[in-house]
Amino acid sequence: MRKKIAKFSILPLAAGSIFFSFSTKKAANLDLELYSTSNMELDYTVPDLRDEIQPEYKLSHTSPFLGKSYVGFKEALAFKESGGDYKTINEYGYLGKYQFGKGTLKLVGIYDTVSFMNSPALQEAAFYANASRNKWILQRDIKRFVGKNINGVEVTESGILAAAHLAGPGSVKKYLRSWGAQAFSDAFGTTIKTYMKRFGGYDVSFVKTEKNARVDLSKFTS
Template sequence: MKIRTLFLLCILLLTSEVVMSPTIEFQMKFARIRQALDYLERQHYEMEFIRFVNDLGHNESLNNWLCINRIGCFGEWQFAESTLHCLGFRQVTLRKFRKNPGIFPREMQQKALESLIKVNLALLRDYDHYIGDTIKGVVVTKSGLIAAAHLGGAGSTKRFLKSGGKANSKDALGTSIHDYMRKFRNYDLE
């Protein structure tokens, strides 16, 4: 709400200045308004990313960084040990985490999640053209792709996209790529 109010205020200032200001003053004021709008846009995307990360954590573990599920994924974002090792967190194992959760605190888990998101986005970069398409009744979004790749990996997400949703793999708990694409489609991460 605050962002919209500030945006409308900037537009109001901009339109009133067009009528009353000499060109140089207008250009300076316009530059300040542009900086303010850029700042607001960055803030918006940062807040959306934080909201996405928190909601993903809530869906995975109710935001419990100590959580271990029945198939051996652990932490707030339910990492598989093999995923963590691929990301360079070789010292973190399920056995060690059970014994001492302090070896993988929430802050480190968040770094692992951010790394995983970067890796998945790199692996999915050639699939950006699907964004905006509708597959099995769900509009494909960047946030939906990130969540789907978190659930089943970039490979399963690619197969889902290429098959038009027919290759809809599920994790061991029964959650499908389509489920995560639908559930996490409404975050503005563009």
């Protein structure tokens, strides 16, 4: 029976490459060091575009698709605020995943910022309580303005709640009732209009209106 001898080839990938052909016997004794490309100046046919690519989002891990749910809403807002980092404190002293000010935390019953920073669950509860409180304050404006167009952006309930997180419910009232004439921007130049547009269209019916929404701290004591 005739033996079959396999052939291996290294085909040229770029101009100037060398073609090799050898048997399995020769391949077994091949010294790969002789064909190393280390210390050689390589001429790639495909340019390195890494410096030209600037992705809008920098993700450290794969996240599930959350869609337009309440969870999707709060996670999208958190990513904009802090990259979703519970331990973040910015240069203006805003705290945690959702970048709360100390004054806002007091409104929902949280006075111990150390415990707040060390408890992701407490931060999530604070976000919900604040959204619930803002929804109560802005409930008339939600009924009046949702579906309207202000400064080229359709007003939605989630957009209003996101803007209230950014600027406070009072500033959002002024913006809506002046039909966008009384604008607001934070220390970074972010506007109510920006948040109205970016976080519009989420289903935030999960958030209930509550006048004096506060976090039940008994759930977070050891």
